[in-house]
Amino acid sequence: MDMPKPDPAVLARKATVLERLKEVLPEDAVIHDEAETRAYECDALTAYKCPPMLVVLPASTQEVSDVLRICHEEGVPVVPRGSGTSLAGGALPTADCVILGVARMNGVLETDYDNRFIRVQTGRTNLSVTGAVEEEDFFFAPDPSSQLACAIAGNIAMNSGGAHCLKYGVTTNNLLGVTLVLMDGTVAEIGGAHLDAGGLDLLGVICGSEGQLGVVTEATLRILRKPEGARPVLMGFDDNEVAGQCVSDIIKSGILPVAIEFMDRLCIRACENFAHAGYPDCEALLIVEVEGSEAEIDSQLAKIIEIARRHNPVELRESQSAEESAKIWLGRKSAFGAMGQINDYMCLDGTIPVSSLPTVLRRIGELSKEYGLAVGNVFHAGDGNMHPLILFDANKPGDLEKCEAFGAEILKLCVDAGGCLTGEHGVGIEKRDLMLYQYAAGDLEAQMAVKDVFDPSWLLNPAKVFPLSASESRRMARMAAE
Amino acid sequence: MKMLRPETEAELAEMVAGLNAPVRIAGGGTRGVAGPENALSAAGLSGIVHYEPGALTLVARAGTPLAGIEAALEAEGQRLAFEPMDHRGLLDTGGEPTIGGVVAANVSGPRRVQAGACRDFLLGVRFVDGSGQILKNGGRVMKNVTGYDLVKLMAGSWGTLGVLSEVSLKVLPQAETAETITVAVPDAGAAIRVLSAGLGSPFEVSGAAYDPASGGALLRIEGFADSVSYRAERLEALLRPHGDVGRDGESAELWRAIRDVDAFRGRAGDVWRISVKPSDAPEIAARAEAEGLLFDWGGGLIWALVAGGTDLRARLGAFQGHATLVRASVPTFAALGRFQPEGAAVAALSKGLRQKFDPRGVFNPGLMG
Numbered sequence: 001m002d003m004p005k006p007d008p009a010v011l012a013r014k015a016t017v018l019e020r021l022k023e024v025l026p027e028d029a030v031i032h033d034e035a036e037t038r039a040y041e042c043d044a045l046t047a048y049k050c051p052p053m054l055v056v057l058p059a060s061t062q063e064v065s066d067v068l069r070i071c072h073e074e075g076v077p078v079v080p081r082g083s084g085t086s087l088a089g090g091a092l093p094t095a096d097c098v099i100l101g102v103a104r105m106n107g108v109l110e111t112d113y114d115n116r117f118i119r120v121q122t123g124r125t126n127l128s129v130t131g132a133v134e135e136e137d138f139f140f141a142p143d144p145s146s147q148l149a150c151a152i153a154g155n156i157a158m159n160s161g162g163a164h165c166l167k168y169g170v171t172t173n174n175l176l177g178v179t180l181v182l183m184d185g186t187v188a189e190i191g192g193a194h195l196d197a198g199g200l201d202l203l204g205v206i207c208g209s210e211g212q213l214g215v216v217t218e219a220t221l222r223i224l225r226k227p228e229g230a231r232p233v234l235m236g237f238d239d240n241e242v243a244g245q246c247v248s249d250i251i252k253s254g255i256l257p258v259a260i261e262f263m264d265r266l267c268i269r270a271c272e273n274f275a276h277a278g279y280p281d282c283e284a285l286l287i288v289e290v291e292g293s294e295a296e297i298d299s300q301l302a303k304i305i306e307i308a309r310r311h312n313p314v315e316l317r318e319s320q321s322a323e324e325s326a327k328i329w330l331g332r333k334s335a336f337g338a339m340g341q342i343n344d345y346m347c348l349d350g351t352i353p354v355s356s357l358p359t360v361l362r363r364i365g366e367l368s369k370e371y372g373l374a375v376g377n378v379f380h381a382g383d384g385n386m387h388p389l390i391l392f393d394a395n396k397p398g399d400l401e402k403c404e405a406f407g408a409e410i411l412k413l414c415v416d417a418g419g420c421l422t423g424e425h426g427v428g429i430e431k432r433d434l435m436l437y438q439y440a441a442g443d444l445e446a447q448m449a450v451k452d453v454f455d456p457s458w459l460l461n462p463a464k465v466f467p468l469s470a471s472e473s474r475r476m477a478r479m480a481a482e
Numbered sequence: 483m484k485m486l487r488p489e490t491e492a493e494l495a496e497m498v499a500g501l502n503a504p505v506r507i508a509g510g511g512t513r514g515v516a517g518p519e520n521a522l523s524a525a526g527l528s529g530i531v532h533y534e535p536g537a538l539t540l541v542a543r544a545g546t547p548l549a550g551i552e553a554a555l556e557a558e559g560q561r562l563a564f565e566p567m568d569h570r571g572l573l574d575t576g577g578e579p580t581i582g583g584v585v586a587a588n589v590s591g592p593r594r595v596q597a598g599a600c601r602d603f604l605l606g607v608r609f610v611d612g613s614g615q616i617l618k619n620g621g622r623v624m625k626n627v628t629g630y631d632l633v634k635l636m637a638g639s640w641g642t643l644g645v646l647s648e649v650s651l652k653v654l655p656q657a658e659t660a661e662t663i664t665v666a667v668p669d670a671g672a673a674i675r676v677l678s679a680g681l682g683s684p685f686e687v688s689g690a691a692y693d694p695a696s697g698g699a700l701l702r703i704e705g706f707a708d709s710v711s712y713r714a715e716r717l718e719a720l721l722r723p724h725g726d727v728g729r730d731g732e733s734a735e736l737w738r739a740i741r742d743v744d745a746f747r748g749r750a751g752d753v754w755r756i757s758v759k760p761s762d763a764p765e766i767a768a769r770a771e772a773e774g775l776l777f778d779w780g781g782g783l784i785w786a787l788v789a790g791g792t793d794l795r796a797r798l799g800a801f802q803g804h805a806t807l808v809r810a811s812v813p814t815f816a817a818l819g820r821f822q823p824e825g826a827a828v829a830a831l832s833k834g835l836r837q838k839f840d841p842r843g844v845f846n847p848g849l850m851g
Contacts, residue, residue, distance in 0.1 A: 112761075114682070114760070115678070115759050115761050116678075137684075138682075159631065161625050165625070169598060169602060170625060172631065172634065173598055182827070186827050187827065188827035188828050188831065189828075192803070193759035193802060194757045194782060194802060194803035195594065195595075195779060195782050196590075196599055196638070196757055197804075198757065198803075198806060198822045198824070199822075199824050199829075199832050199850055199851065200832045200850065201637060202828065202831060203634075204634020205630055205631055205635045208627050208630065209630055209631075225682050226684060227684050228684050252535055254559060254655035254656070255655075256654065293712060293716075295708070299708055299709065351624070351625045351626055352623065353534065353622065353623055354538075355537050380625070383623070383624040383625050384537070384623050384624065384625070385623075385624075385625040418621070418622060419623045419626075420626045422626075422628050423626060424625055424627055425627070426627050427628060435629060438621075438628055438629075439618070439628075440618075442616075446615075446632065447619075447629050447630040447632065449838040449839070450630055450635075450835065451630075452834075453835050454831065466629075
């Protein structure tokens, strides 16, 4: 994966930049020692590493604004970082960048149950947002698998989803307002506790912009009252395609489960060994969850089970207790970690129309044989968001390259099926060079024009999202201007 | 007056490229947009391109009449969950609302409070920008973070960034049945407390409105019959301490009337739409000194009827939210502007985006600032 060469002019100014940053931040909020900056050399896409020039850990919107203003004046690229859990390399540094970590900004600023929102600093983790309102039986709906660690800043940057977004939507559907700091230090307040923008929907384009438009320091998030109860049912099938058909039939029936998750044999075994959730031994497993009162759950599950029976399941089992439900979900949410115990893996994130599940799964199986690399499939079947996990051996020369080529084939397959390259992880560096497979050059130009407006000097996370060749003239213009 | 009416996307692009003066962008022309004398109508770009009930997605050309889309969905037991308002009654306009118009104005109804706005259901767009380029963003799948989300940006941009040629939407199953709970309340403050209690309950309230003229707070529940009946009982019990509780059945007509603001239909005066934090609604509504009020979205949306030419924003002063002028004379629109002026930083970003997407300023100039 290519990254742009560090700008020697920036590297030469390291000492000046460091001094200026120290003037606006406390001593311990500026990291310059090489042994310490190394801790920020990668995110969860660990195949790629590069220590940054400097790391700053501001504690307020004002400090973020000061840092950005200085970096803007000095022409230093800034890579914003939440908790560093990006699977797409969204927080991968360059050697000439300042990493701006928001981890110290993790406070709750306002909780309002009457108006159903919470305002937080964005370094707060996803799960601890729910933690802050749980006592009153409220929750924050987006639930990425990394929710214990991932920061709201990253959720907003990547427009994160999760298992339960079939019913509740993804981050953008649950985001009411942000405090956004632009690269030149300007602070903009967008949205708030009211619904819908008055003018252009800037909130909509900021969410999912991968830290390229500004740094979000505070966010107003919609919170929801917890349902009275929830219960998953496990459905085992002896064929992936049949499971895919069952998903489509459930959706067509008019019932909208809160989640429909899919796992194939490889993942089922790995997750079962990890979480002991009592998953059946079969080719394909669906976890279907519904919510409501006990009686509502019974009645919805009866309808769903009736549909499932038409597809000759090898196992149909409702969770019998809250403890069992928790184990079922622990298994699912640990899927990536569990697969990591088998081997190195690359996790993909393409989305396809639900109706294409059977054909796409079949084709992935064929490609797996052609490339000689095993694939585990675990994904949000209800909305067609797939997570094929390609297993490879990082120590075996050529295996990573083979894996990447295989991954690219799968993502192209998703686009060909009418879907997209990434459903919830983001483009980062990982899918950057495939963007021209999904979009025409003019479509990407229109997206880059948005960045031109928010960050005219292209200093924020500049080498991400767009193919390097597409963004080159803009990035070079900045360097020439220095 | 000249009306450009392309029949294909390519023709639309050609016409835009050839523009030498600003145009008003129109769909069915039902939403009362004034502007340049010459118009560019997308109504000729019509037809459902793709509808897959099993994947809950529908793709249609922007000029497709909304009625046609709703009929196609109805036949499969599905619907547009964001319940788009029909402006014709309130604005006394004719014509046929189009799906492109709904999207361009991000039109959502009472269910917005639970299901989300039009923009939340928009999966993809094709459009022609101000220099005549055909562009696309998003797609037809429910989860998509591939590149920037220009889809949301286009929703509610009122044609100022581009002319929509095709939209892709997430649709949802229709509810088997609905029930409306009414609670008699003395004033707006009490009403908003009732609506907040309902919306903060686990019973999935899909409509929360208050019409001061009838004195009732209204809460809607939808779903399968057994579930609706259970939740209605629980909600009644929850709200009983707030006032006399009654039931109003499915009330499809009642919710349509709230959606379309029938209360102000045929009454003289300007109509404003104020988006606020729900608990602020009673005080802000009082400041409006309105001749008529209607509260939707649990109080988060206030419809206000005031004397023609009133500068309502001046009356309201500073508040968290925004006030949009929906019905007024052309001179009043010109004097006050349809949209609430934005803060300097946000206004600069919006202006920058308009300049990028419509560098010649030919699409609805002045409409959004």
